[in-house]
Amino acid sequence: MKTYSVLFVCMGNICRSPTAHGVFQHKVHALGLGHRIQVDSAGTHNYHPNSPPDSRSQAHASRRGYDLSRLRARQILDADFEVHDLILVMDWDNLALAQSESPPRHHPKIRRLTEFCESHDSPVVPDPYYGGERGFEEVLDLVEDACEGLLRHVQRQLG
Template sequence: MSHPYSVLFVCMGNICRSPTAAGVFRHKVQALGLQDHVTVDSAGTHNYHPNSPPDARSQEHAARRGYDLSPLRARQIRDADFEAFDLILAMDWDNLALLQDICPPEHQKKLRRLTEFCLTSDSPVVPDPYYDGAPAFEHVLDLVEDACEGLVRHVRKTRPVGT
C-alpha cells in the first residue's frame, strides 16, 4: 500500500486558521472513512505559540459546528515538512510567500493556498480572525468548510481510495 496522502495547513501562529482547517478536514476525512489514506497536520510560519492549543475562540466556534480542535497543538513548520507532506496549504498570500522563501525548489509544487479549493467562495485568502470578533471566526469556518469540500474531491482524484 502506498503511503497516505498528507496535507499540511499553514498560517502564521498556528492557533486560529490552520488548526481550524486541520480539524475540519480531518473530520471530513474520517466521515468518509479515509483516515487510513489521508494524514492531516497544521503548522505556523512563526513560532509564536509553541505547543499551545488553538485559540479558545477558534475552538468554541468550531465546536458549535461539530469540530473538535482541542487535541491540536501549535508548532512551527520544519524543513522536514516540505519532504514529508504531499500538499502544503497556506491560508494567505503572506504565509504562502514565507513558505516559498524557505521551501526547497524540488518541493515548491506542493505549495498552494487553501482557498484555491473553494467550491463556492471566491475569496483569495482565509483572513486572520485573531484581532476581530465572532463574525470573523464564523467567516473563517465558512471558507474552510467550502475549501475542505473541494480538497476532499482533489484528494479523491489524486488518490482514488474508498470511493
C-alpha cells in the same frame, strides 16, 4: 496502499490552520479515509509552541461539530516540505514565507487553501485573531467550503 498527506499553514498555528486541520480531519474520518489521508498543521512563526488553538476558534468550531482541543501549535519544519504531498497556506504572506523556507522543487505543492473553494470567491482565509466573532465564522465558512473541494482533489490523487 497509497496514502496522501496534507499540511495546513498559517502564521501562528492557533486560529486558521488548526481550524482547517480539524475540519478536514473530521471530513476524512467521516468518509473512513483516516488510514489513507494524513492531516497536520503548522505555523510560519513559532509564536505559540505547543499551545492549543485559540479559545474562540475552538468555540466556533465546536458549534459546528469540530473538536480542535487535541491540536497543538508548532512551527513548520524543513522536514514538512519533504513529507507532505500538499501544503496549504491561508494567505499571501504565508505563501511567500513557506516558499522562501522551502527548496524550489517543493514550491508546486505549496498552494493557497482557498484555491479549493467551490462556493466562495476569496483569495485568502483572513486572520480573525484581532477581529470580532464574525471573523471566526467567516474562517469556518471558507474552510468548510475549501475542505469539500480539497477532499475531492485528494480522492482523485489516491485513485
